[in-house]
Amino acid sequence: MGRLVVLFCVAVTLAALAWLYPPAFREANRQARANARLDIIDRELGGGNSVLPAQAIAIEARGRIPENGTFAVAVGPPQPGWSSLTIPPTVENYMRYFLLPRKLYPDAPWILCFACDRGAYPGAQTVWEDSPHQLAILRRPP
Amino acid sequence: MTLRALSGLAALNLAYAFVGLALLWGFGALRTWNAVARLVGLAYLVGLAAFGVLWTTLLVAGVPFDGIAIVVSLVALAVVGAAVARFRGMTIRRGPRHGPATWTVLVAAAGIALAGLFLESLFRSARIQSLQAYDAWAFWVPKGKAIYFFHGLDEHVFTTTPNSMYPPLQPIVDATAFHAMGGPDAATLHVQFWFLIVGAVGAVVGLLHRHVPAWLLWPPVLLVLVVPRFSVLMLAPLADVLVDLLVVVAALLVALWLRDAAGWRLAAAAVLLAGAVNTKREGIVFAACVLAAAFVASRLRSWRPLALTSLAVALAVVPWRIWTARHEISSGAPTSFGTDRLGGALRLSFDVLYSNARWSVLPVVATIALGAAAVWGDRRLASYVGVLGLLLFAGGVWSTVGFPELTISADESGNPIVRYTGSLIFLAAVVTPLLLASVWRGGEEP
Numbered sequence: 001m002g003r004l005v006v007l008f009c010v011a012v013t014l015a016a017l018a019w020l021y022p023p024a025f026r027e028a029n030r031q032a033r034a035n036a037r038l039d040i041i042d043r044e045l046g047g048g049n050s051v052l053p054a055q056a057i058a059i060e061a062r063g064r065i066p067e068n069g070t071f072a073v074a075v076g077p078p079q080p081g082w083s084s085l086t087i088p089p090t091v092e093n094y095m096r097y098f099l100l101p102r103k104l105y106p107d108a109p110w111i112l113c114f115a116c117d118r119g120a121y122p123g124a125q126t127v128w129e130d131s132p133h134q135l136a137i138l139r140r141p142p
Numbered sequence: 143m144t145l146r147a148l149s150g151l152a153a154l155n156l157a158y159a160f161v162g163l164a165l166l167w168g169f170g171a172l173r174t175w176n177a178v179a180r181l182v183g184l185a186y187l188v189g190l191a192a193f194g195v196l197w198t199t200l201l202v203a204g205v206p207f208d209g210i211a212i213v214v215s216l217v218a219l220a221v222v223g224a225a226v227a228r229f230r231g232m233t234i235r236r237g238p239r240h241g242p243a244t245w246t247v248l249v250a251a252a253g254i255a256l257a258g259l260f261l262e263s264l265f266r267s268a269r270i271q272s273l274q275a276y277d278a279w280a281f282w283v284p285k286g287k288a289i290y291f292f293h294g295l296d297e298h299v300f301t302t303t304p305n306s307m308y309p310p311l312q313p314i315v316d317a318t319a320f321h322a323m324g325g326p327d328a329a330t331l332h333v334q335f336w337f338l339i340v341g342a343v344g345a346v347v348g349l350l351h352r353h354v355p356a357w358l359l360w361p362p363v364l365l366v367l368v369v370p371r372f373s374v375l376m377l378a379p380l381a382d383v384l385v386d387l388l389v390v391v392a393a394l395l396v397a398l399w400l401r402d403a404a405g406w407r408l409a410a411a412a413v414l415l416a417g418a419v420n421t422k423r424e425g426i427v428f429a430a431c432v433l434a435a436a437f438v439a440s441r442l443r444s445w446r447p448l449a450l451t452s453l454a455v456a457l458a459v460v461p462w463r464i465w466t467a468r469h470e471i472s473s474g475a476p477t478s479f480g481t482d483r484l485g486g487a488l489r490l491s492f493d494v495l496y497s498n499a500r501w502s503v504l505p506v507v508a509t510i511a512l513g514a515a516a517v518w519g520d521r522r523l524a525s526y527v528g529v530l531g532l533l534l535f536a537g538g539v540w541s542t543v544g545f546p547e548l549t550i551s552a553d554e555s556g557n558p559i560v561r562y563t564g565s566l567i568f569l570a571a572v573v574t575p576l577l578l579a580s581v582w583r584g585g586e587e588p
Binding site: 001002003005006008009010012013014016017019020021024025027028029030031035036039042043044045046047048086090093094097098100101103104105 | 144151251259261263264266267271272273274275276278280281283284287288291292299302303304326328329357358361364365367368370371373387407502503504506510511515517518519557574578580581584
């Protein structure tokens, strides 16, 4: 009887394997092809594509803020075209990841502005702007 | 992704395997060259876990983390293992040269071919995969980047990222991979997780090879790779897969130790569990479950080595606890023990565990195998696996009950119960062959 149970278990497992292996193999290959199709910016940003209204703010911030610099993130009210993930904690977490070794500090000289209230940063200069998406990089005077 | 990055990663992971082989030699596991070949997958996990535990301690002590320090620590671990082996007079002999039956070779070859084909497709996906998983970019990879850029546990990053109480073994592995790749390349980092999966498959197959016939071994091992909830999702740079693999391979070592009382198995399990407790908070729960189940299933005279193993694992928790206490970071332990959520949490854990859509038939087959082993097979093994399974299940229920902020839902954004249950599924896949083999042999040990 015990051996019959063993044979039953092996048969069920093999049937499940025969059912699942081909689609899993196809999915892994489909995923590999999809990954290969990504351009370098899409691949570099990864999850940021779902968080940021536009890729440019991440790339511009990385180019403009020195590696030993610090930055803050200011997110205003949601704008048309923004995803549900464009909210303060998610944007902060993502920019912290993407911009390291630059560090995230609330009083940093560089401000990544997502439709933010620019009046809250008197004297800050706009060093880059994407008006359609309400994005900007501000620089507070030293 | 460049050839240089991939070559660096390959060299690093080979180094983990060499370190692990030296440690296993020191533990007395490698008596023959056959054993060396058979246990190289286990050695890889042991080497990686030992390296991670060592660097958790060194980082807490303030030792700078850079390329030279990585190489020195790997060499030091290997030298310690080899020195212990020489001191104990361990030699590696040529093993007996009797081959298995032809049909066993054919089944094993089919298993290796199917696993190899699938792993190859995962590799092609991993080498150019963008970093998508929320937890990966929200805190796991930033912590790894911080160790890479700032050569240690940067206070600002480690205290301000979400889940700051999580221990640093996974970020250490990530930072080491960045050094090996020549830069913090988050896309190629997925290949490090591919190596983990390959190493774990090798470890399980190598450990079970002499205890289980190939036709019982390969079906569950292949199935767990392709069930919908794992498959390509295993490549995400999260600590969940690492902690599961370390705990489950340790649990398998303990299961085999219950049979043959070989001390090296407990030593290797201690290293893996020490790695697990430094990988994720639930690693502590998992390790406690494995050791508690081992106490229940073992004879009283075996309790001393188990107690020493438990002590070693408990000591491994201390450095990170010192760091979190020094920085006033809460342990993140459950805050509520009310019974009002117990019914819902039980139902949720049960539904997730027996979810055919996520894990296919693995939990059902493992449950049948467990029952059959209790009746017709190795009852001690069945009691160990049964107690371990129940404790792990109870741990999942406890986490949903103990954190009132978690929703009673399988939605992964509100409750990590699906990820938690992954450990039970990996366990099901590796113990099912052992349970079924014991039933097939009528309870007699091989």
